[in-house]
Amino acid sequence: MKKMSNEENEIYCPYSLTGVAAAITSALGAEAPKTADPAVEPLMKFIENKNIDRVVMYNPDAVALWLFEKYTADFLPVMLNAQLTLPLQTVMPSVTPVCFATMYTGATPDIHGIKAYRKPVVKADTVFDALIRAGKKPCIVSTGEDSMSKIFLERRMDYFIVETPDEANEKAAELIRQDKYDLLCVYNPNYDGNMHRVGPEGEEALDALRHNAAAYAELAKVIRNSGNGHRTLLGFAPDHGCHEIDGGSGSHGLMMPEDMNIIHFYTVIE
Known part of the structure; x- marks a missing residue:
């Protein structure tokens, strides 16, 4: 995807979020969703010849590229469990259901x-549909009434809807150990929720960001220790970014680098 800018001094990531879906299905030997864009090149090159047979996508909400640039040390648990760092540009409007629909349809x-x-409910073809057609088993672990709990319903797959991010992460760890699924998508809304309330750099928001980083690292540990013989692609994969607004709270949804530029991390764990 060509680098875009609506102002001369605004820089947008050259790779698009639309390229993630086809990479996920390719990793698992399935065809891409029917309307997906081509797989994003760095991720395709990374997974090439890795013989991946399971994918775990950890989906924290609203983690912007600028947060990584400014609070790099808070991402240390992620960086220590990542082999590929992939800046991406999300889509407009940069809000949660729009962006996750893009991530998983391509x-x-x-x-x-x-x-x-x-x-x-998304009617377009998704990663989940493509994997089901290929005989694979996907599932979603999410919270309450959030977008990831709603927009991919009505598929022949399992959904685990819990109350809190910690419960979601504990459930994901349990499912990894049980070894029943080829794709596990785990959604955490806690940074986004705190960011809207206290601003992207409010202490409670940054605590949630650190919690997200630790949760990803814990999933990596669970995968390593599960002993079930998989080669697992693990992703830290947010949907959109965020910015501060008047009054010190946070928001997103605009065509601006703070909202549009995000960062993904990937690793393969044996």
């Missing part, structure tokens, strides 16, 4: 159908 909002902050 399509832009005009194709997958969610163009605003609402949570209908």
Whole structure:
């Protein structure tokens, strides 16, 4: 995807979030979702010849590239469990249901159908549909009434909807040990929720960010110690970024680098 800018001094990541879906399905030997963009090149090169047979996608909400640039030390648990660092540009409007629909369809909002902050079931073809057709078993672990709990329903797959991020992460660890699924997607809303309330750099928001980093590292540890013989692609994969607004709270949804530029991390664990 060509680098875009609506102002001369604004820099946007050259790789698009639309390229993640086809990379996930390729890693598991399945065809891409029917309307997905081509797989993002760095991730495809990374997974090439890795013989991956399981994917775990950890999805923290609203973790912007600028947070990594400014609070790099807080990402240390992620960096120590990552082999590929991948800056990406998300889609507009940069809000949760739109962006996760893009991540898991590989399509832009005009194709997958969610163009605003609402949570209908996505009718476009998804990573989950493509894997089910290939005989694979995906699942989603999410919280409450959040977007990841809603927009991918009505598929022949399992959904584990819990109350808190900690419960979601504990459930994900349990499922990894049980070794029943080829794709596990684990959603955590805690940074986003705190960011909206106290601002992206408020202490409670930064505590949640550190919690997300630790949760990813713990999933990596669980995968390493599970002893079930897989080669697992693990991703730290947020949906969009964020910025501070008047009054010291946080928001997102605009065509600005703070909202559009995100960062993913990936590793393969044997």
